[in-house]
Amino acid sequence: MTHLTPQKASARLKTFRFARPVPWILTAGVLSVALVTMTGAADTASSPVELGLKLIEPSTFKMQVEKPGIIEPLEAAAVHSECYWTTTILSIVPEGTWVQKGDVVCVLDSADIEDYARTREIILIKYRGRLDTAVQDEQLQTSDNERKLDAAKYRFDTAVHNLTEYQDGTHPQDIEELERNLSLLAEQTQSQREQVQHSERMWAMGMSPRSALDKESLQLMKSQQSYDSLASRLHLLTGYQHPRSMLQLEHSASNAERNLARTKIANGLALTNRRLTRLSYERTVRIYEKYYRRAVDSIEACTIRAPRDGQVVYGNSWHLRSRGITQIEEGKRVRKLQKIFEIPDPSRLKVSVPLDESLIYQVHNGMPVAVTVPGYEDEVVAGRILNIARYPRPRSRYTPNVKDYWIDVELFPTDDQRHLLTPKANVTAQFTLQETPDTIQIPRDAVTGVAGHNFVFVYDGRELKSRKVELGDANAESVLVVDGLKSGEQLVTAMLPAHEQALHEELARDLGVTQ
Incomplete structure (x- = not known):
């Protein structure tokens, strides 16, 4: 409910004004009569006063707003x-x-795009060639890595095999052979020693010559020398040759193992380097393919078809x-x-209309709207709100705080009205925000504000009387009267300025307001 703004008691009396620019419908006629009023503000000698009278009758109060819009297709x-x-x-x-x-x-215009496409095509061809080379280098590197890895594995396997062969085969066999030969020589030496002892006994008994004893002694000495030589070889093998051979073979196996690991790492690094080179060229080729394809697609898009x-x-x-x-x-x-x-699609049309942010809560989807075409104001095209924007938009960059909600109004023209509606044509959409039947409404200018109260003047057939009223909603030209007036009374809507001033002064004195 909108009330009149109170005015200060010491201010000069003035006709009350409203802020809401809404159209109104005047249902009662305005009468012009010549009357002589008997009030304290004018004596009986006063000349007749021109009055404008309006018979108060119940009518429908409407709050309407008109907004310009443009016809657009609902589907396109x-x-x-x-x-x-x-x-x-x-x-x-x-x-x-x-x-x-x-x-x-x-x-x-695609001339610049065609030049751009040719430039990118040349660069693309160059990098495709580099990519092919990088792919071949990667394949060659893979083959070379396989060859190097096989050689390193062969050396490692050979070293491990030699170590195992010596440790489990050659060395035990040599030890066994030397020990067996040493055992045979020990038995042979012992036999020769017994033979020499026998020959000494036979020589001492005179049964054998000295030469036989010397021969047996020489043979014993040779057997002992062979045994000592073989024992020295066994000691040399077990004490020196075997540790040295084990150290050499283990070192060879360890080096072969490290060489195998080093070969794997080197192969991985080399292959990674080749792969990174290939991936770099692949990415470059994809980028320039994207540039070239974008240019080609843009050239094709420069010819737009229906x-x-x-x-x-x-x-x-x-x-x-x-x-x-x-x-x-x-x-x-x-x-x-x-x-x-x-x-x-010419069969379905809509009107796009900007609506003030302050009015958006007074409209809703499905609300009827009246649309008129300039030059054909008598032809009202029926419409219905189809969609209300969720967010407002600034009216312009110069007034960022003033915002509008854009509303789509679907049109339902008759067959006779359809030829009046063309896309992009300007129209006016009328929104009925409020419609209240059987109300008492009076012109806005008929209301006077005094000391925070609202008054009107009525004519009872003999004299003018002030009447305090309680007001409600208002539109551009009229305001609702909630209390203070009733149907059948005559409202004063206009009088001479001098007489109006006198009435206002009299009313102010009655209220105790100082002019």
């Missing part, structure tokens, strides 16, 4: 620029042209067009994904 096949770069429109069919699916509608049969409508912004700015025409620059044109 919109075509946007798929060219990656900002380019220029070389040619475009006139707006409103009927086209068939596949017809060329717009051609964009996606369906219908009438071409340029993708100009209604907001910018209202400021005299045209986005779509030959010679204009267009960016990626900017709407170039659309081919609407």
